[in-house]
Amino acid sequence: MASVFLSYSRVDRPKAQQVAAALEEEGLTVWWDKVLKAGQTYDEVTEGMLRQADVVVVLWSTVSVKSRWVRAEATLGERYSAVVPAMIEEADRPILFELTQTADLIGWDGDRTEQRWNDFVTDLRHAITRKAAKTTEQAVTARPAADTASAPVAPARSLSDDGTIENTFWMSIQSSTDAADFAAYLKRYPAGHYSDLARNRLAALEAKAKAKTPEPVIAAAPVEKAPTRPATQALARQRRLSMLALIAGGVVLLVGAGWGVSLLLPSDVEATETVAEQAMDPVEPAMVDIAEAETVARDDTLAVAETEFADAVLTEVAFVEPSEEIVAAPEPVQTGPQRDCSICPEMVAVPGGTFQMGSPDSEPGRVGNEGPVRSVTVAPFVMSRSEITYADWDACLADGGCNGYRPGDTGERGEMPAMSISWRDAQNYVDWLSGKAGRTYRLPTEAEWEYAARAGTQTAYWWGDAFDRTMVSAGGPKASSGMAENAYGLVGTLGNVREWVEDCYVNNYSNAPTDGSAVLTGSCDLRIIRGGAWSDNAATHRAANRARVSRGTRDRKIGFRVVSSDAKP
Structure with missing residues (x-):
């Protein structure tokens, strides 16, 4: 018997596979691969596993929250087992589950040492323990009927008590005004208990939609509608x-x-x-x-x-x-991004200054390793305008550098951020770049990165305290040309891919330097990554957010940018 039933949309199958593998490494048995054997039907297998499972894990995403089948599985899971939902994407949960405590696995990359994952597994184990205790209690208190003649007659089961996938699905759509719901039911159950009723509802909704279709509009003389003021003037x-x-x-x-x-x-x-x-x-x-x-x-x-x-x-x-007669005052001349060589990345000058590094206790999404807030003074430096792109990396490869490693052999390259780069890979790139540019390049320190990402602000994001998805990438990475610039002319600092910095990991800033230098003591096999990636939640995109990753990790959501504090020769 599987102790965990994993409910998910098939669109989210890769994430479901990752979660299932990690749960099995935790010693739990998981039923998630909904492959049927010959002679089996989806409903009978699914309902059997739902009844037997100790806990049902529902992976909520933008697709699964709209799936009637996932909702049906979650509903039956509450009836027969414990339900522990987890968010894998930002989405509005179904109303029925709004009050259910939900784990946050948005942006989780499979790291079993991450605190969010540990909390999730702890919740699962508690749910399994409660289910076992409840089953034992029911077994102890159940008394066999000694006299069947005197046994009370069980009440007839109502429609809502019929715990089947088909019935649960029908109950969720019976009052729907969306023809697609009844079409979906008929596709799964062409000869189901409610197929005739579903066909009638579908025909009625289609007829109603057809009746609302507007008749073709015949062009009328212009005098039937007064033109707008601009049209009259023209x-x-x-x-x-x-x-x-x-x-x-x-x-x-x-x-x-x-x-x-x-x-x-x-x-x-x-x-x-x-x-x-x-x-x-x-x-x-x-x-x-x-x-x-x-x-x-x-x-x-x-x-x-x-x-x-x-x-x-x-x-x-x-x-x-009139608007064409007004001549705008010329903008002040600014020094734009510059390159140290023809194949070097675009660099932006970042002025030095003092800022408050970290997040206050009142900031939504804050975690303990983002403090205490302290004043840090940063010297001027130059930073790559965007994350290092595939074009930048390919230039290194063509010149015999970067140890011959070619990340991301599939998909778009060019101005897209180079991904699946480890901390060690990034060091190979800066070593090559330093030889080409004539000055020393390196990864930014954690203080330099946050200072540049904030660009003179102290809000959660450089554009304000409210998360704005339009300011970052979503659904996948973006080319650097498609990202919004902060006040320093940098793009992608709080979105696109997460970025390596030079520092070793320490779990707070109590003893961290205040001169903008890197922390080179502590857990140096674990290095810091900053900034959010395209599938991360609002909290991860904050300027103060930080996470630790093994320096040998090549993750498709991690890239890097470079800095130099040496004077240009």
């Missing part, structure tokens, strides 16, 4: 331009004839100023419909002609929107 402008061409000849004649008349006027200058003053008068056009515009164009030709003549004098018949 129409008036177009008509005025057309009319200008018609009256141009007349204007020429008028000017010629008016030359003689102008001799009788007090002053040519005075007349010109009068016209200019009239033209400079701001005229706010009224909101009118097309019919009204045509009436104005037809019945007030003289007024339009005068206005057009004045506009022509001032703008030479070039009608420019």
